[in-house]
Amino acid sequence: MIEIKNLKKSFGENLILKGVNLSFSEGNIIGFVGSNGSGKTTLFNCISGLEKHEGTITYSGGKLKNDLGFLQTEPYILNKITGNEYLQLFCNSRNLDNTDVDSQNIFDLPLNKFVETYSTGMRKKLTLTGILIQKNKVYILDEPFNGVDMNGNLIIREIIFKLKELNRLVLVSSHIFSTLTDICDLIYHVNNGEIIKGYTKMNFIELESEMSNSSVINSVSKLNLL
Amino acid sequence: MKYFLKLQLTLINRELVDFGIKPILGYLISVFAFIFFSHLFFQKVLYPEYFYIFFSLSILLYLNEKRRNDFLKLLYKNNEYFKIRVVENLIISLPFEIFLLYKHQILSVFLLFISSILLVFYITRNKLSFVLPTPFNKKPFEFNIGFRSQFLMIIFCYTITFISINVKNFNLGLFSLFLLHFIITIFYYKSEEKYFVWIFNQSPKKFLIEKIRTSIMYSLILSSPISISLIIFNPELQLFLTILGIQFLGVVLIIISILGKYSNFPSSSNPVQMFSIIFSISFPPILILVIPFLYMKSIKKLKYILE
Numbered sequence: 145m146i147e148i149k150n151l152k153k154s155f156g157e158n159l160i161l162k163g164v165n166l167s168f169s170e171g172n173i174i175g176f177v178g179s180n181g182s183g184k185t186t187l188f189n190c191i192s193g194l195e196k197h198e199g200t201i202t203y204s205g206g207k208l209k210n211d212l213g214f215l216q217t218e219p220y221i222l223n224k225i226t227g228n229e230y231l232q233l234f235c236n237s238r239n240l241d242n243t244d245v246d247s248q249n250i251f252d253l254p255l256n257k258f259v260e261t262y263s264t265g266m267r268k269k270l271t272l273t274g275i276l277i278q279k280n281k282v283y284i285l286d287e288p289f290n291g292v293d294m295n296g297n298l299i300i301r302e303i304i305f306k307l308k309e310l311n312r313l314v315l316v317s318s319h320i321f322s323t324l325t326d327i328c329d330l331i332y333h334v335n336n337g338e339i340i341k342g343y344t345k346m347n348f349i350e351l352e353s354e355m356s357n358s359s360v361i362n363s364v365s366k367l368n369l370l
Numbered sequence: 371m372k373y374f375l376k377l378q379l380t381l382i383n384r385e386l387v388d389f390g391i392k393p394i395l396g397y398l399i400s401v402f403a404f405i406f407f408s409h410l411f412f413q414k415v416l417y418p419e420y421f422y423i424f425f426s427l428s429i430l431l432y433l434n435e436k437r438r439n440d441f442l443k444l445l446y447k448n449n450e451y452f453k454i455r456v457v458e459n460l461i462i463s464l465p466f467e468i469f470l471l472y473k474h475q476i477l478s479v480f481l482l483f484i485s486s487i488l489l490v491f492y493i494t495r496n497k498l499s500f501v502l503p504t505p506f507n508k509k510p511f512e513f514n515i516g517f518r519s520q521f522l523m524i525i526f527c528y529t530i531t532f533i534s535i536n537v538k539n540f541n542l543g544l545f546s547l548f549l550l551h552f553i554i555t556i557f558y559y560k561s562e563e564k565y566f567v568w569i570f571n572q573s574p575k576k577f578l579i580e581k582i583r584t585s586i587m588y589s590l591i592l593s594s595p596i597s598i599s600l601i602i603f604n605p606e607l608q609l610f611l612t613i614l615g616i617q618f619l620g621v622v623l624i625i626i627s628i629l630g631k632y633s634n635f636p637s638s639s640n641p642v643q644m645f646s647i648i649f650s651i652s653f654p655p656i657l658i659l660v661i662p663f664l665y666m667k668s669i670k671k672l673k674y675i676l677e
Binding site for chain 1: 501507508509510511514515518519562563564565566568569570571674675676677
């Protein structure tokens, strides 16, 4: 469905992605883990087409961005726009006429209020609702659980499972390891702009111990806490 | 405090560089523009010193935004915070005070000086809970945001029209129509985040045409109370033709504003857009060259995001 070959991205002289090769097929939930700054968000931005890059990304369904819903880590919010109008903008962007956005308010958001008054979690829920209304075939969810309340997290989990059932492809990143292992079919470990390894459900425990061994103990000892 | 103020200067310099000019040149232009417009203001406006003080204080209000002040309060001790805020306000009001002094308005200088210090204690909240309804909900974006941000200015335009009809000075009404169209072009001045262009599954050409079509439709809705009432209260052919001319000019301004914005997308500040508008108003025949040039440039800039 999506084939990524030798994807490279640099900002100035700083090489962020160092030749990523991946392929994804529909009906899968693919997870990405890695420390902050490892390159996950840049990878997602390149796949979406928001960032120029080297290498190729091919999609069997035609133009990928027209089938892609992208939930960014910190969704950018427009001032003086209500939740209703924000969702209407998402409908207009895909020429969806006569969509009743109120009936699709799965998170019970106050859609008649300005989006700028929403909390971080509410903004995330709103943008997620927007990309779901668009009925995309591929979803990129960059840290969808971050800042969202417990009930919201459960709903997001169910949404992801439903998308898999509908044969959609979901790429998701999270720093909450247990959530990823619960929902993903495959998890890639990203480190320093490279895909270290892909882990199937059977090897998730191995991935967890590898990640904690490499970072936690050494990092805390550096702090010199008295 | 010193470091914070130095940082502010660095930020202004970066803004100027982003705008496409060297900081030193930016400061020179600002000084000349300030002197020129201040002179013009004092020549054209009745009781200019009061409006001048009001204008200066309204600029200072931008620094009183709650989140900005909360951040400073968290960062600095109380007395240091107040010192920073007072110094900021005094620096910004200083050019206005110098010009007032030059105009021998000693009392106004004193008033502005005291007000700028007192204003430190007034914190504005930018999160308004009141949602002003708009007639632009079918295609919500620039017009909803612009209408709500510039609401007072729009009401001001409508009020001038009302006064112009009352005193039978229809030239004043025509001026309010032109002013309204100029305000509408401001709706399109700032570039949106890349994401809000990226979500559209349209070609650059269709995207631009759709933007222009929506803006023309909505600008006609917004200006119709002025043009219709002027025609009703003075049904003369000459006035009708002048209104048509201003409406046409308004449409052209919006087209340039939209094309100008996307010709330098996703950069947030756009000298091309500003200069295109100024040149086009002062010498309209240049539009034959400006519009196709900006259109081609916009298509090129939008291609990498939309295709």
